[in-house]
Amino acid sequence: MITLDYRDKRPIYEQIVDKLSELMVKGVLKQDSPMPSVRSLAAELSINPNTVQRSYIELERMGYIYSVRGKGSFVADISGIKNSRSKETERAVEELVKEAKLVGISEEELILIIRQKYEEEEGRRD
Amino acid sequence: MITLDYRDKRPIYEQIVDKLSELMVKGVLKQDSPMPSVRSLAAELSINPNTVQRSYIELERMGYIYSVRGKGSFVADISGIKNSRSKETERAVEELVKEAKLVGISEEELILIIRQKYEEEEGRRD
DNA sequence: TAACTGTATTAGTTATCTTAGTACAGTTAG
DNA sequence: CTAACTGTACTAAGATAACTAATACAGTTA
Secondary structure (H helix, E strand, O other), rough: OOOOOOOOOOOHHHHHHHHHHHHHHOOOOOOOOEOOOOHHHHHHEEEEEEHOOOHHHHHHHOOEEEEEEEOOOEEOOOOHHHHHHHHHHHHHHHHHHHHHOOOOOOOOHHHHHHHHHHHHHHHOOO | OOOOOOOOOOOHHHHHHHHHHHHHHOOOOOOOOOOOOOHHHHHHHHHOOOHHHHHHHHHHHHHOEEEEOEEEEEEOOOOOHEEEEEEEHHHHHHHHHHHHHOOOHHHHHHHHHHHHHHHHHHHHOO
């Protein structure tokens, strides 16, 4: 389902949160479909169940999943989250523009880079 | 000279590195001009001198400053660093484009936002 | 010489991350 | 009903990173 990157310095539980939420945003994991159980995902990734549980608690707090005792965890309706993630991205653009101006990248140069990256990303399957 | 943001979750030494390097890139701190001494900056920020020293070690490692025993630390020639920071920014654009596509922001929408942010940043003095 | 500079070392605290083991509560297939 | 699965909760322990603290040494300068 996902793989861990041990070169990544971020905590494991955070990587799991990011990768799973990405799968949900992409629509690979659809609304109300079951998430892997805490124990099975832990076994698959060869990590402690507590670490996965921590990721699930975080995902539930953020609204990506809902959990039912005895039944399992399921993908929530994330349409609202997509919007807030959009706004977050706009804020990230602000930081990027600030840094670009700082290092002397002009508006037109930045836009050129954007177009280029979009092309590169075009055919990508991930 | 700089102020710390205690709501910022990043380590203090990293904040110092970022803020001081920004001042150098902006040209506020010019080449060969003296940096505040480890002890004086620590006093000014009410933190331990070792924390400031760690920032200075990092700044020296990155090439922003050079230190002379007994004399002090000084701003280095950072023209080369500006270039590498530019390349770093291009890499950041890649991440941004990836996230933008994920949350459904089109190329033209993103460019529109960029133009808008550039306008907002235009008159800014920081 | 006194008062600055950077540098080095050691130690202790605090917080975060991860693992481990155990236990309880609810669901479900056989 | 029961075995095997779910989520949830708790405590403990080890590792690591960030920060503080105290102290000392080395070089510069008014």
